[in-house]
Amino acid sequence: xxxxxxxxxxxxxxxxxxxxxxxxxxxxxxxxxxxxxxxxxxxxxxxxxxxxxxxxxxxxxxxxxxxxxxxxxxxxxxxxxxxxxxxxxxxxxxxxxxxxxxxxxxxxxxxxxxxxxxxxxxxxxxxxxxxxxxxxxxxxxxxxxxxxxxxxxxxxxxxxxxxxxxxxxxxxxxxxxxxxxxxxxxxxxxxxxxxxxxxx
Numbered sequence: 593x594x595x596x597x598x599x600x601x602x603x604x605x606x607x608x609x610x611x612x613x614x615x616x617x618x619x620x621x622x623x624x625x626x627x628x629x630x631x632x633x634x635x636x637x638x639x640x641x642x643x644x645x646x647x648x649x650x651x652x653x654x655x656x657x658x659x660x661x662x663x664x665x666x667x668x669x670x671x672x673x674x675x676x677x678x679x680x681x682x683x684x685x686x687x688x689x690x691x692x693x694x695x696x697x698x699x700x701x702x703x704x705x706x707x708x709x710x711x712x713x714x715x716x717x718x719x720x721x722x723x724x725x726x727x728x729x730x731x732x733x734x735x736x737x738x739x740x741x742x743x744x745x746x747x748x749x750x751x752x753x754x755x756x757x758x759x760x761x762x763x764x765x766x767x768x769x770x771x772x773x774x775x776x777x778x779x780x781x782x783x784x785x786x787x788x789x790x791x792x
Contacts, residue, residue, distance in 0.1 A: 593643075593650045593726065629740050632764060636662075636756045637738035641699070643726040644707035652697070652726050654760070661694035661783060662756040666741055666749040670702050670710035679723075680715065681776045686724040692783055699728040699735055701748050741767055755783055757790065 628637070636654065643652040654662065665682065682696060689696050702710075707727040715723055728735070730749065736742030741750040752767040763786045766779075 593645065593652050593656055628738060630754070630762055630765060632762050634762060635760050636664075636754065636762045637735075638760075639735045639738060641728045641730060641735060642704050643697075643728045644704045644711065644723070645726040647722060649704050649708075650726065652728060654756075657695045657697075658760060659758050661692065661758060661787070662754075663689060663694050663696045663779065663783065664739075664754040664756060665696070665698045666736060666739065666752040666754075667698065667700050668743075668746070668748040668751065669700050670706055670714070678776070683715065683721070683724055685776055685780065688780060689783075692780070692787065694783055696725040697728060698723075698725065699730050699749065701730050701733060701736070702727075703731060704729045753779060755779070755786060757786065 630636075638654045640651065640653045643650050645652070665679075667678070679698060682698070686696055704727075707723075707729065711723045711727070715721075730736055730742075733742040733744070733747070733749070736749040739752065739754065741752040742748075743750055750767055751769070752765060754765040755763045757763050764782055
């Protein structure tokens with residue numbers, strides 16, 4: 593991860609060049625881009641994004657975590673009802689993820705500035721600590737489109753969870769409608785199960 597210096601950011605053109613393209617160029621410009629369907633056992637799409645992490649704005653790439661398990665969580669937005677309790681639960685169990693050699697990443701269409709405000713004013717009230725993992729900003733929905741969960745009409749991510757192994761392969765995922773949250777303990781159980789299978 594690379595810290596973003598004050599007054600600097602990722603140029604839009606650079607983001608577009610560096611981010612894996614969702615679909616190949618179509619000869620007919622009137623055709624709408626279609627979101628890809630993620631398949632278990634296949635490589636997870638790589639991405640680069642700005643993120644809020646440890647009080648700083650940083651650049652994050654999925655490739656930064658090669659060799660580690662990744663627990664990637666998408667959600668509609670910081671100031672939404674279900675996410676507040678869900679992320680608090682993930683934050684509380686982050687050390688358990690770390691003990692399993694897994695990196696948690698959260699991702700929404702919020703800006704990194706919104707992530708900071710939410711961290712400073714909401715999460716601190718629930719856990720008394722800052723967010724212990726990178727909160728990615730996907731304002732144009734490109735990452736969500738890669739993973740097939742971006743809601744074009746709402747301009748937000750659907751609630752999704754992806755478990756990616758150290759080789760960058762998607763081992764499992766779960767996608768739910770926004771009103772229903774995910775069970776963090778179940779996610780940890782699945783992660784342990786995938787790790788056991790990998791080791792045997």
